[in-house]
Structures are given as C-alpha cells and as structure tokens.
Amino acid sequence: xxxxxxxNSVRLRVTRSELARLQAGERIQExxxxxxxxxxxxxxxxxxxxxxxxxxxxxxxxQIVVSVSQDQLASWSGEHQxxxxxxxxxxxxxxxxxxxxxxxxxxDLSDADNIDTFANPLTGKAC
Numbered sequence: 001x002x003x004x005x006x007x008n009s010v011r012l013r014v015t016r017s018e019l020a021r022l023q024a025g026e027r028i029q030e031x032x033x034x035x036x037x038x039x040x041x042x043x044x045x046x047x048x049x050x051x052x053x054x055x056x057x058x059x060x061x062x063q064i065v066v067s068v069s070q071d072q073l074a075s076w077s078g079e080h081q082x083x084x085x086x087x088x089x090x091x092x093x094x095x096x097x098x099x100x101x102x103x104x105x106x107x108d109l110s111d112a113d114n115i116d117t118f119a120n121p122l123t124g125k126a127c
Contacts, residue, residue: 001028002103003044003064008090009097010057012046012066019102022046022068023077046100048073055086055098068100076100 001018004011018028029045039062049056049067056067068076068084076084083101090096 001030001044001046003030008094009099010064010066011099011101012044013101013103014046015103018046019077022048022073055084055088055100057088057096057098066098066100 001015002013004013014022014028022028025048027045027047029043031041031043033041041062043063045063045065047065047067048070051067051069054069054072058065058067072084075081083099085100086098088096088098
C-alpha cells in the first residue's frame, strides 16, 4: 500500500492482493521506521469499519487509520470503480480530502513496479 500526503489530503493506493486481504476482513498496515528520535516509527492502515459513513480517518499514536464501510468496500471492489473519495470536515473552515484507489500498472512498462497492480485502463491507448 502506498501513502501520499499533500496539503490537507491523504491518498492510499492498494494492490490486488491488499484489496483481497481487506475483503477478507484483514487490516492492511505499513510502518515506516526512523533511525532516531522520540517517535522512531510512523504507521498507516486501511481497515473495514463498523460505521455507516463511507470513510473515516483517525490519527492517534503516530498512526493514520483510514476506515471504509463494508458497503463502500463492496462497491469499490467492482472492476470498474477506481477509488473511494471523501471530503471530511476537520473544523468550520478546513476539510480533509481522502482518496483510496486501486494501484494501476505504470504505462512505462516497468515490470518490477507493476507486480500485483491492477490492469491500467489506458493500456494500449495513445496519449
């Protein structure tokens, strides 16, 4: 699973096997370890929530947890839906943009980076 943070947005990209694990009820988690400091690691996770909201996000104990509802997961798991997108209010003037997307194969044919990715819908099309 890949994480991208930019401005006030969180984007997760999930491989085929990670999506299958999530569908089986498993929590997907990655941890980044740092060489020193008071907090030598940072984690991020994607899980199925028991909530009715399509997506929730929490940040606690140096960990970002993105939770997707069972209904949203079922819809996203289909072949044609690229991702789940949400705008979550932080306070009266700020929102957090969230994207959870399938990780598509790169069009530059770099096979090492394309292992376990989803077929890119633009494959074979001229740019």
